[in-house]
Amino acid sequence: MRKRRIFISILVVLAVIITIAVSGYLTINSKLSKLKTTKISQSPSSLGINTEKFNTNDINNVEENYINILLLGVDKLNETNDTGRADSNIILTLDKVHKKIKLTSLMRDMLMNNVGSKAQDKLTHAYAYGGPELSLKVVNDNLQMNMKDFVKVDFVSFYKIVDAIGGVDLNVADSEIASINKYIKEVAVVEKKTPFYLTKGGMQKLNGMQALAYCRIRSVGNGDFERTQRQRAVLIEIFNKISSMNLSQISNMLDTVLPYVETSLSKKAILSYTSYALINNIKTVEQLRLPEDKTGYSTNRIIHGVFYLDWNREGNIADLHQFIFEGDLK
Known part of the structure; x- marks a missing residue:
C-alpha cells in the first residue's frame, strides 16, 4: 500500500x-x-x-x-x-x-x-x-x-481554507509557474478578485488561489500522479499550520x-x-x-x-x- x-x-x-x-x-x-x-x-x-x-x-x-x-x-x-x-x-x-x-x-x-x-x-x-x-x-x-x-x-472551499490559515509554504518549480498562473487567472475571473501571479520559483508562501492552482497542475511532470504529490505537500503544510494555531x-x-x-x-x-x-x-x-x-x-x-x-x-x-x-x- x-x-x-x-x-x-x-x-x-x-x-x-x-x-x-x-x-x-x-x-x-x-x-x-x-x-x-x-x-x-x-x-x-x-x-x-x-x-x-x-x-x-x-x-x-x-x-x-x-x-x-x-x-x-x-x-x-x-x-x-x-x-x-x-x-x-x-x-x-x-x-x-x-x-x-x-x-x-x-x-x-x-x-x-x-x-x-x-x-x-x-x-x-x-x-x-x-x-x-x-x-x-x-x-x-x-x-x-x-x-x-x-x-x-x-x-x-479549498482556497478559502488556505487563506483562513494564512497561506502555505511550498517549493515551486520554475517549470510550474506558467500553469499555476493560468489557473490563478481562471479562479480570479470567476471570483471577481484581483489575481496575484507568481513571478519566480523556489520556496515561497502561497495564498489560497495560488495553492489551489498548484494542486490543479496536470500538464507539468508526470500528469495526475505528480499532481497528487503536490496535493500531499499542501495537505502536510495545512496540518502544520493548524497544529500551531491557538x-x-x-x-x-x-x-x-x-x-x-x-x-x-x-x-x-x-x-x-x-x-x-x-x-x-x-x-x-x-x-x-x-x-x-x-x-x-x-x-x-x-x-x-x-x-x-x-x-x-x-x-x-x-x-x-x-x-x-x-x-x-x-
Missing part, C-alpha cells in the same frame, strides 16, 4: 476533525450549525450496499467498528446549474479496532458499472449525474462497500471553513466520531490508492475516443477490504 492520491476534500475534513477535537462542546455544537446538511436515502438498496455482505448482526461488528465515509471534491467554481464532477473521491475510514484513520483514494477515471442510466462510465461522472447519493451508490456497488454518508467541498485562531478558521462544507452527517455523528478519535488519541493515518500499481491491476482503455482506467475487480477489491477491515469482513 503506497502513499498516493490525497484530494482537496480531505484537506477540509481532517481539518474539521482536528479542530473540533480541541474546542469546547457548546462552541463546536454552535459552529456545526454552519455546515450545509443534506439528507440522503439510508436504504441499502438506494446506496448500493450488499446487505448479505454487511449484516448488522455479524460477530465482528463491522458496521460499528469500521466507520466509512465518502469524501468528495467537486470541480465547481461558481453557483451555476452545472452540478460539477467529483474529481476527488476518497474513502475515509475510522478504524476503532486498530485505532487508525485510513484514506483510500479512487482515481477519477476508473471505469465503473451502473453509473446512473449508463451501463459503464467514469467514476467522476457519477456526481454529475446524481449528486452525492449516486456517487455513494456507484462506489458501494462497484467496490462492495457500506458507506451511508458523505462530505463534500469544492474549489472555492484556540482563537482555530475558532476563526472554523467560522470561515464550515459554511463551505456539505455533508449528510448529523451533528451527533460528527461529535461522536471526533470525540472517539480524541479520547483514543488516534494519530496513525494510513493510505491506499485504487487501482493499485500492481501488475495487471489496471489497464488504460480508449472507448469511442474517450480515456478510461479499467481495473482488475477481484484483486483491487480484495486488497481494499483487507486494508480497511483487516480480515474482519467475511
Whole structure:
C-alpha cells in the first residue's frame, strides 16, 4: 500500500476533525450549525450496499467498528446549474479496532458499472449525474462497500481554507509557474478578485488561489500522479499550520471553513466520531490508492475516443477490504 492520491476534500475534513477535537462542546455544537446538511436515502438498496455482505448482526461488528465515509471534491467554481464532477473521491475510514484513520483514494477515471442510466462510465461522472447519493451508490456497488454518508467541498472551499490559515509554504518549480498562473487567472475571473501571479520559483508562501492552482497542475511532470504529490505537500503544510494555531485562531478558521462544507452527517455523528478519535488519541493515518500499481491491476482503455482506467475487480477489491477491515469482513 503506497502513499498516493490525497484530494482537496480531505484537506477540509481532517481539518474539521482536528479542530473540533480541541474546542469546547457548546462552541463546536454552535459552529456545526454552519455546515450545509443534506439528507440522503439510508436504504441499502438506494446506496448500493450488499446487505448479505454487511449484516448488522455479524460477530465482528463491522458496521460499528469500521466507520466509512465518502469524501468528495467537486470541480465547481461558481453557483451555476452545472452540478460539477467529483474529481476527488476518497474513502475515509475510522478504524476503532486498530485505532487508525485510513484514506483510500479512487482515481477519477476508473471505469465503473451502473453509473446512473449508463451501463459503464467514469467514476467522476457519477456526481454529475446524481449528486452525492449516486456517487455513494456507484462506489458501494462497484467496490462492495457500506458507506451511508458523505462530505463534500469544492474549489472555492479549498482556497478559502488556505487563506483562513494564512497561506502555505511550498517549493515551486520554475517549470510550474506558467500553469499555476493560468489557473490563478481562471479562479480570479470567476471570483471577481484581483489575481496575484507568481513571478519566480523556489520556496515561497502561497495564498489560497495560488495553492489551489498548484494542486490543479496536470500538464507539468508526470500528469495526475505528480499532481497528487503536490496535493500531499499542501495537505502536510495545512496540518502544520493548524497544529500551531491557538484556540482563537482555530475558532476563526472554523467560522470561515464550515459554511463551505456539505455533508449528510448529523451533528451527533460528527461529535461522536471526533470525540472517539480524541479520547483514543488516534494519530496513525494510513493510505491506499485504487487501482493499485500492481501488475495487471489496471489497464488504460480508449472507448469511442474517450480515456478510461479499467481495473482488475477481484484483486483491487480484495486488497481494499483487507486494508480497511483487516480480515474482519467475511
